[in-house]
Amino acid sequence: xxxxxxxxxxxxxxxxxxxxxxxxxxxxxxxxxxxxxxxxxxxxxxxxxxxxxxxxxxxxxxxxxxxxxxxxxxxxxxxxxxxxxxxxxxxxxxxxxxxxxxxxxxxxxxxxxxxxxxxxxxxxxxxxxxxxxxxxxxxxxxxxxxxxxxxxxxxxxxxxxxxxxxxxxxxxxxxxxxxxxxxxxxxxxxxxxxxxxxxxxxxxxxxxxxxxxxxxxxxxxxxxxxxxxxxxxxxxxxxxxxxxxxxxxxxxxxxxxxxxxxxxxxxxxxxxxxxxxxxxxxxxxxxxxxxxxxxxxxxxxxxx
Numbered sequence: 001x002x003x004x005x006x007x008x009x010x011x012x013x014x015x016x017x018x019x020x021x022x023x024x025x026x027x028x029x030x031x032x033x034x035x036x037x038x039x040x041x042x043x044x045x046x047x048x049x050x051x052x053x054x055x056x057x058x059x060x061x062x063x064x065x066x067x068x069x070x071x072x073x074x075x076x077x078x079x080x081x082x083x084x085x086x087x088x089x090x091x092x093x094x095x096x097x098x099x100x101x102x103x104x105x106x107x108x109x110x111x112x113x114x115x116x117x118x119x120x121x122x123x124x125x126x127x128x129x130x131x132x133x134x135x136x137x138x139x140x141x142x143x144x145x146x147x148x149x150x151x152x153x154x155x156x157x158x159x160x161x162x163x164x165x166x167x168x169x170x171x172x173x174x175x176x177x178x179x180x181x182x183x184x185x186x187x188x189x190x191x192x193x194x195x196x197x198x199x200x201x202x203x204x205x206x207x208x209x210x211x212x213x214x215x216x217x218x219x220x221x222x223x224x225x226x227x228x229x230x231x232x233x234x235x236x237x238x239x240x241x242x243x244x245x246x247x248x249x250x251x252x253x254x255x256x257x258x259x260x261x262x263x264x265x266x267x268x269x270x271x272x273x274x275x276x277x278x279x280x281x282x283x284x285x286x287x288x289x290x291x292x293x294x295x296x297x298x299x300x301x302x303x304x
Contacts (some may be wrong), residue, residue: 018224028111045088053079063263066090068106078113086128095134103128104145111136112153120300121164124148132160135180140164144197147173152182168197168219176203180206183247195238202226204244211250212232217258224261236260254288 009146012238030257042062045051047069058080064081066072070088074096081099084090086107090097095115105108111117112133116295124130128146133153141164145239152158168174172195187208195220196219202208204226210217217223217240224241230248241261246252254260278285278294285292291303 045072048087065108066107098122101141103251114153115181124172133158134157138164142166143169144172144174145169146171147175149173149175150182150185151177152185156180156186157184158182159186159188161190163190165192165194167194168200170196170198170219171198173199175199176206179202190232191215192219193219193223195221195223195232197221200224201220209248216255222261254286254293256290258286260293 014182038062041060044063044065044067047067047135050071050208052073052075052182054073057080059080060097061082063083063085065085066088068087072088073093075093076093076132077096078228079096081097081101083100084102086101086103086109087105088107088232090107090109092109092111092115093113095117096113097119098109098111098119100121101109101119101124102115102123104125107192109130110133112131114134116135116137117132118137118139120138121138122130122138122142122144124144124146124206125144127205130148131148131151132148133151135158137159138161142162144167150158150160176185176187178201183203185203185206187206189208189210189212191212192215193210195217198221200221200223202225207229209226209229209231210225213233215232216237218233218237220238222239222264224243227245228240228242228247230246230250230252233251235253235255236258237255239259239261241262241263246262252260276285276292276296278299280299281294281297285294285299285301288300288303292301294300
């Protein structure tokens with residue numbers, strides 16, 4: 001029996017709560033079994049308690065906090081959160097919108113099984129972690145100080161899209177599968193990319209696209225990617241290493257403080273329209289600070 005008893009700020013009883021079927025007519029509050037939780041309420045899932053959202057979708061505009069020892073399972077693809085703060089365990093099984101997602105120390109978020117996932121913002125603080133095995137889009141800024149790992153639930157390639165700036169802070173661990181499911185995922189960075197991660201591991205077969213306009217690649221960690229595709233306009237102010245293929249119809253300028261490493265790389269991308277041919281090998285050069293550099297043989301031109 002479902003009983004509406006008003007809204008609550010903290011779920012402290014019922015260790016297994018499942019969202020009740022929505023009634024035929026609209027109501028202000030959405031009932032979690034015997035506890036009424038309105039869509040604008042700030043909800044806390046306390047230590048030792050488990051909440052499952054399954055029967056009907058929710059659109060929770062209030063802040064949902066999963067405390068350490070608490071568990072939230074979201075198996076309805078229509079579930080939408082505005083702000084989700086995770087100190088415990090959150091598992092998505094059908095795809096949903098996490099909203100502004102913050103994973104704190106001890107928190108773990110898994111986006112897997114089925115569906116596609118989105119977040120308006122993504123923050124993974126030190127000690128927090130996230131596992132992504134399905135298509136995932138972050139519409140705003142991404143800041144990572146803990147581990148984030150990518151995979152796939154099958155041989156299907158999953159699209160990882162980061163529309164806002166991505167900052168990998170010291171302590172961050174970025175891990176892509178080097179073989180098996182998920183090794184052929186795609187990664188699309190549409191804004192600035194700053195890499196100060198403690199560990200940055202990418203797949204040799206995954207394509208990483210930089211598609212922003214007037215953006216930078218920076219940071220003290222070597223951004224080592226086998227297959228780099230430039231479709232936007234970027235300046236490299238950090239260390240970018242393209243191991244296998246550097247391609248795309250965009251523009252890549254190596255800044256005065258930038259380092260561009262090519263390890264057996266085939267260069268196949270559109271450079272600046274005014275770039276000269278290399279006097280030594282004939283390849284089209286790219287702008288390198290105030291001069292030009294040949295990505296094929298390493299020669300420079302116009303440097304004082």
